[in-house]
Amino acid sequence: MAATALELLKGTLDLLILRTLDLRAMHGSAIAERISQVTRGAFQVKAGSLFPALHRLEQEGWIKGEWQESAEGRRVRSYVLTREGRRQLAVEKKTWTRIVQAMTSLLESA
Amino acid sequence: MRLADRIGRLFGNLFGRQQAEDTLDAELRAYIDELTHRNLSRGVPREEARRQALVEAGGIEQIKEEVRLAWLGNGIGTTVQDIRQACRTLLRSPGFTVVVVATLALGIGASLTMFSLMRAVLWRPLPYPEPNRMVTIQVDARNVTNAGASQGEVRDLKTRSRSLELVSTVDAGGANLEYGGEMEHVAAASVSDDFLPLLGAHPALGRTLDSRLDTSNGQARGIVDRRWAVAAAFWSRAGCDRANRARR
Numbered sequence: 518m519a520a521t522a523l524e525l526l527k528g529t530l531d532l533l534i535l536r537t538l539d540l541r542a543m544h545g546s547a548i549a550e551r552i553s554q555v556t557r558g559a560f561q562v563k564a565g566s567l568f569p570a571l572h573r574l575e576q577e578g579w580i581k582g583e584w585q586e587s588a589e590g591r592r593v594r595s596y597v598l599t600r601e602g603r604r605q606l607a608v609e610k611k612t613w614t615r616i617v618q619a620m621t622s623l624l625e626s627a
Numbered sequence: 628m629r630l631a632d633r634i635g636r637l638f639g640n641l642f643g644r645q646q647a648e649d650t651l652d653a654e655l656r657a658y659i660d661e662l663t664h665r666n667l668s669r670g671v672p673r674e675e676a677r678r679q680a681l682v683e684a685g686g687i688e689q690i691k692e693e694v695r696l697a698w699l700g701n702g703i704g705t706t707v708q709d710i711r712q713a714c715r716t717l718l719r720s721p722g723f724t725v726v727v728v729a730t731l732a733l734g735i736g737a738s739l740t741m742f743s744l745m746r747a748v749l750w751r752p753l754p755y756p757e758p759n760r761m762v763t764i765q766v767d768a769r770n771v772t773n774a775g776a777s778q779g780e781v782r783d784l785k786t787r788s789r790s791l792e793l794v795s796t797v798d799a800g801g802a803n804l805e806y807g808g809e810m811e812h813v814a815a816a817s818v819s820d821d822f823l824p825l826l827g828a829h830p831a832l833g834r835t836l837d838s839r840l841d842t843s844n845g846q847a848r849g850i851v852d853r854r855w856a857v858a859a860a861f862w863s864r865a866g867c868d869r870a871n872r873a874r875r
Contacts, residue, residue, distance in 0.1 A: 563683075563684075582654075592657060
């Protein structure tokens with residue numbers, strides 16, 4: 518685990534969620550857990566930002582929520598990536614790569 | 628997103644609100660349960676596990692409010708917010724508001740007046756049956772506009788024209804009418820026999836004009852009948868009842 522959690526940049530949460538759901542359908546706490554694990558604790562997504570983001574993405578039609586049984590047999594609301602969501606993920610990935618490249622070239626310039 | 632989906636979602640936001648609220652509530656409760664179970668599996672006692680889960684989640688009501696805002700972002704709710712915002716702005720600057728409202732009121736009033744006038748003058752059909760089949764023929768003399776047709780011309784139109792069903796002369800003007808010691812200026816017109824049938828008018832009492840009957844010797848005198856036709860509106864204004872009219 519990283520010593521300190523990073524503050525999530527504005528707009529990156531959508532990308533994180535879309536990327537996470539690209540693997541398989543997941544429910545809220547699983548998404549947060551997965552993001553935390555993969556980023557080694559750098560990003561801790563709180564419910565207060567996770568659920569609004571999930572519902573906003575659902576409104577956009579990029580993900581779709583449906584009630585399912587979790588692995589432990591509890592009813593949870595799982596989210597799957599829609600076709601539009603997959604397209605959006607590709608777009609946001611590209612945008613993010615450009616941001617990183619731009620930032621890097623700026624920071625490493627003499 | 629397809630347009631149909633968008634519209635469906637919009638209506639869902641508007642009318643399926645309760646269902647969405649219920650879903651959100653259940654979802655958040657499931658989330659708390661998940662966190663609780665995770666804590667339980669770490670060996671935390673049940674009460675404490677649930678307490679920690681609630682602390683970690685943060686204020687449930689606050690989350691719900693945030694999610695509702697996310698719903699609003701795509702729904703008609705933003706319009707409501709816009710209207711509220713507009714009202715607040717207008718109330719903050721009453722001078723500006725008065726000017727805007729006055730401008731709008733005057734503008735709308737003027738347009739309304741103009742259009743109702745145009746409707747009355749230009750667009751409202753004439754109050755006769757088949758007004759689209761009615762024409763006015765203006766007869767000009769060499770240097771005089773609307774000099775009027777001669778009797779012969781009218782007779783020719785009547786007998787030879789195949790486009791016209793009925794032909795009547797109209798010589799409009801005004802007249803002074805004395806009734807019961809009172810003088811009144813009325814709109815009047817000298818017309819020929821076919822005038823009232825042409826307008827589809829039927830007399831409430833008696834008969835319409837007939838030049839053959841209305842001449843002293845009972846013979847046709849020509850097309851033009853010089854009697855004044857008095858409209859029913861005047862009769863009723865003059866306070867006559869039916870019997871009175873019949874006597875006259």
